[in-house]
Amino acid sequence: MKKRCRLLVKTLQPVLLQDQIQRLIEFQRRDYCTDDVALFDLILEHAKAQQRFFNQSKDSATATTKQPTARPSKEVTTRISSGRSQPVTPRAPKAATPPTEGCLFCKGLHWLRECPTASVEQRRAALEKFKEEKQQQRVGPIRSKALPDTGVDCTILPSSVLRTLEEAVSPDVNVIRLSRPVTVILADGSTKTCSEEVKLDLQLTTAAGVVHVRQVPCLVLDSEDDELLLGRDTLSSLGIDVNDMLAQLAGSALLATEEDEFPVGYELFVEGATGGSMLGNAAVKDMMDAAVQNGFPAERQGEIEEILATRNEVW
Incomplete structure (x- = not known):
């Protein structure tokens, strides 16, 4: 008998009814585990209740979604004895749906042209900024190699990478002319002068994930290389100090191999x-x-x- 009742509960559909009957048998009606007739009556009772609730929910959902069709207004043009018609009252224009991200200026639930706090100049500036952001999203990032362990003091951008960036981005990248050119010493001992600087938003792909660094000042170096040299100033802003890491590694190795000159005793x-x-x-x-x-x-x-x-x- 128990096996028959267990099989009856196991084959119930839907799952909601099966869970409810199983919960009732386990906590309230434990005697139904051996009485298949009483178990059938219990299943039938709860199945009818669930079906009734389902029908009511379905009817209420249908009633809310169905909207009555608009009947033509009776106050349309009425004719009088002279053959002329009365003027029709114009309908009020339908209000536009507010943008999902809000106003471009105050983030309110209205369009920029309807903003009560923005002036004409502020609306124009907000619209231009929005267009620039959209343009940058369409262009996407320019991929280039980055070397973080070169030991340079500041970030160096080769001129070839800058030209590629200017060709891809519109409007052109804002290149700043330095009032005092900076002289840099290359790895081979030669020197070059950097007279331009540009601020870029860098997206560094690391083993731990993607790191975004905004407004990084980069010296433009006249070179045909395609590698961006990350300076120690940029790495320090991210909490990375290569010299400190090397010192810690070297210190731990020295301590591991050092022999105690004066042993215990x-x-x-x-x-x-x-x-x-x-x-x-x-x-x-x-x-x-x-x-x-x-x-x-x-x-x-x-x-x-x-x-x-x-x-x-x-x-």
């Missing part, structure tokens, strides 16, 4: 002539004198000294 031993360690002569003499005073035979003092010299592990 060194002060108790002195280096003997044979290479072994023995107690200091003064300490041995004091001990032997104390032993003789306490009754140790003085003629056997030499034997004790020989034993101490041959058995260093005693000390």
Whole structure:
């Protein structure tokens, strides 16, 4: 009987009804596990209740979605005896749906042209900024290699990468002419002068994920290379100090290989002539004198000294 009731509950559909019946049997109607007739009546009762609730929900959803069709207004043009018609009252224009992201100026639930706080100049500036952001999203990032461990003080951008960037982005990148050119020393010892600077938004792809760095000042170097040299100033802003990391690694290696010059218990031993360690002569003499005073035979003092010299592990 239990197997029959268990099979009946297991094959119930839908799952909601099955869970409800199983919960009732487990916590309230445990006697129904052995009475298949009573179990059938319980299933039928709850199935009818769920079907009734489903029909009511379906009818209410249909009633809310169905909207009555608009009937033509009776106040349309009416004719009078003279053959002329009365003017029709114009309908009010339908309000436009507000943008999902809000106003471009105050983020309110209205369009920019309807903003009550923005002036004409502010509306124009907000619209231009919005167009520039859309343009940058259409262009997308320019991919280039970045070297983070070169040891340069500031970020260096080759002129070839700058030209590629200017060709891809419209309007052109804002290149700043330096009032005081900067002289840089290359790896081969030669020097070059950088007279231009540009601020870029960098997107660095690392093993831990993507890092976004905004408004990074980059010196423009006349070069045909395609590698961006990340400076220590940019890395420091991200909390990365290569020199500090190398110092920590070198320090840990030195500590691992360093031998203790003064091991534990060194002060108790002195280096003997044979290479072994023995107690200091003064300490041995004091001990032997104390032993003789306490009754140790003085003629056997030499034997004790020989034993101490041959058995260093005693000390």
